[in-house]
Amino acid sequence: MIRTASLALTLFIVSIFLPGSTFAGGPEGKKIFEAKKCGACHQVEGPAKEKTIQDQLAKKGPELWYAGSKFKKGFLEAWLADPKPIRPLEYNSITKKNDGSHPKLSGKEALDAAAYLMTLKSSAVKDGAVQPKDTPKGRAIFIKRQACYGCHEVKVRGNAAGGLSGPSFVGVAMRLNPDWIYAYLTNPKVFKPVKDMPDYVGILTYSEMRDLAAYAATLN
């Protein structure tokens, strides 16, 4: 009796500390990820590997090794079952439109794969650092001082406006974790050492990046 109880306890403790083992679909999701060969296009183990422009251009899809820190779970669950273009242009292209032909999962598979992706966390993201907030400061940096909309699509009075080379910011509020946006701006070398977006560390202060992340996180 005691032995079974202590065995169960040990198993329970081990299961907490094993990476990727959660109760809700993590292991199944990992199996789906492997069976569907998602890893052919997505990196699921950190740290970032790209060092040169050539390295970046050789990639077939965005990194997912910090997906659990980057995305909102509900977004992943819905998107994996019904993927719609996030980047207006094809990945790594500035001439071709994104035709939205991403592999699609069934409802159950999407839930499991999302649960697995949510286990992929980065320690460089601090929980609770940023609350979504539309402040005049954040808005002014996004629109005037740095014109982030130059490469990111936004909605202005119901119409799409802005640039197309970066991921669309329409629906960021549903898609991205505000804490991750702040971490991405403050630690560009950790998440994306080579990208066609400029680094703003040294140009904007951390407090300005916090306002900016809070503002971006409100975009619908």
Added chain:
Amino acid sequence: MPNFRYRYILASIAAISLILLSSKASFAAAAEENYKFYCSQCHGLEGKGDGPNATKSQPVDPRDHTSAAEMNKLTDEDIINSIADGGAATSKSTLMPPFSETLTRQEIAALKDYVRKLCRCKGK
């Protein structure tokens, strides 16, 4: 003996010019590679100001780098400053972003030379 020395000198000249040639080639490739990766998204692959970010909704068009008339208004220093610190550095639109934390001073200088090649102009 003198013959040997002559050959040695010839060989070193060949080696040095090879090194010079190849470093010049990689320098040119680097500027073009940087331009296509960082600048073409707005300025277009050929620099005509027609990259995918030049959408109708944008308040200002990216500079046409092939226009000598436009580019002649700028000094080399203006070009370097606008690439490093963005449009604000030359009192232009902030839609031109700052690359001082992304590219090195040498890369920015090489991009200035590349842009000058596109406009075939020297500036003021």
